[in-house]
Amino acid sequence: MSEGPEVKRTADKLTAVLAGTKIVGIYSKTIDAKIQEKILGAEVRDIETFGKNIVISFSSGIFLRNHMMMWGKWRIYDRAAFDKGLANAPPRSIWRSKTALKNADRSSNGIGKTTDVREDSRVRLVLLTSNHAVVQFNGPVIQFSNNHPSSVAPLSLLGPDPLKGTFDNKAVLKRLEERNEQIVADLLLDQTFVAGVGNMYKSEILFQVGLCPFIKTSAISKEKKVRLINQIPRTLWYGYYNIGKTRPIGDKDAQISKWTNNHWVFRRTGHICWVCGKSKIQMDRKRTRRVTFWCPSCQNCS
Ligand SMILES: [Zn+2]
Incomplete structure (x- = not known):
């Protein structure tokens, strides 16, 4: 569940490993090749939240807006472990109750099974730095732009954010x-x-x-x-x-x-x-x- 406080905590974790750091690799099946080119070699300038949205600003003038809805998630891996195939994707059952997990047939439907994150079908975006692999799972909103997303809908339509000092x-x-x-x-x-x-x-x-x-x-x-x-x-x-x-x-x-x-x-x-x-x-x-x-x-x- 990603409500404002949870999104802000996620942004804090991303800031800790990405802010001021150069992107040395980027992988995504869904983003434009030109955007990927512009992000490669750029530094992450800033990571900010707007309600339930995360906006990542790159030094090359590209912005990424992400909204996790109910099912998106970010994970941060050690780069060496990621490269060696030792980084495990989160279990698909992460939102299920303990009872459901107990009763489920783990071997037949993959519940509880961990996989090499590089081969996980839920991965939408991978940002590589020298020390970390930052992975976005499921999306569902991953939007790149040349202008800051706060100037256009849906962010421009948002009300005041209670987790910002500007909340009046x-x-x-x-x-x-x-x-x-x-x-x-x-x-x-x-x-x-x-x-x-x-x-x-x-x-x-x-x-x-x-x-x-x-x-x-x-x-x-x-x-x-x-x-x-x-x-x-x-x-x-x-x-x-x-x-x-x-x-x-x-x-x-x-x-x-x-x-x-x-x-x-x-x-x-x-x-x-x-x-x-x-x-x-x-x-x-x-x-x-x-x-x-x-x-x-x-x-x-x-
Ligand atoms: Zn009462």
Whole structure:
């Protein structure tokens, strides 16, 4: 799952090995030969995130925009291991549950099997430096351009990014007040409102401010609107620094169940709310564009 904080962490990892470094090899079945030529020998100037997008700038004036959607991923390998065929591609089962993995026939469908990354069919782009092989799997958006992608759609249409210093709470409050007829849970996912909030952070933010996910923004009090805007960057920064977790985990909690400890409501359907201790977390797939989790008591919402 690649929401703003996860994308930013990926960009940090790419920056650590690519920034200021010369590209000595590039491989892709899908990009134009002229673009490849321009990237070869160029240095990586900068890697920046725009909501859920990563933009890599090369010294030759080429830009790469990547959006990972739900299934794209980047991996960084030691160059020597990559050249020797010792770099393994991520398992295809990486998103499956442990139970599914246990029950699956690993030998017949390749689940759990690791392969030489150079032969993996999911590879869309390889950038080689002297020390590293940086590999993009699956895409799904890999777009090269001569102009910075932020000047054109879709990046030019993005709302303010809560993980940037330019995020202006008052300006975002004004944007919120201009969108009176939207369901608040759907508005948070609208990247033209704010950029980077995905489905998990959506439910967590609404829980943290005690807002019913299904109401229209016009029904939210001014005070709650201010709290909502303030909470968006707080929750995203917390997720960024805590590797996708949205709540602090006590020692006692850690003994119960790993996944359901990480969040207030997300994917906790049927579990007792951490805060009120009386309601069970609910899930709904119909009232909002994507699945939503909430506590009926804490969010005053049936
Ligand atoms: Zn509750």
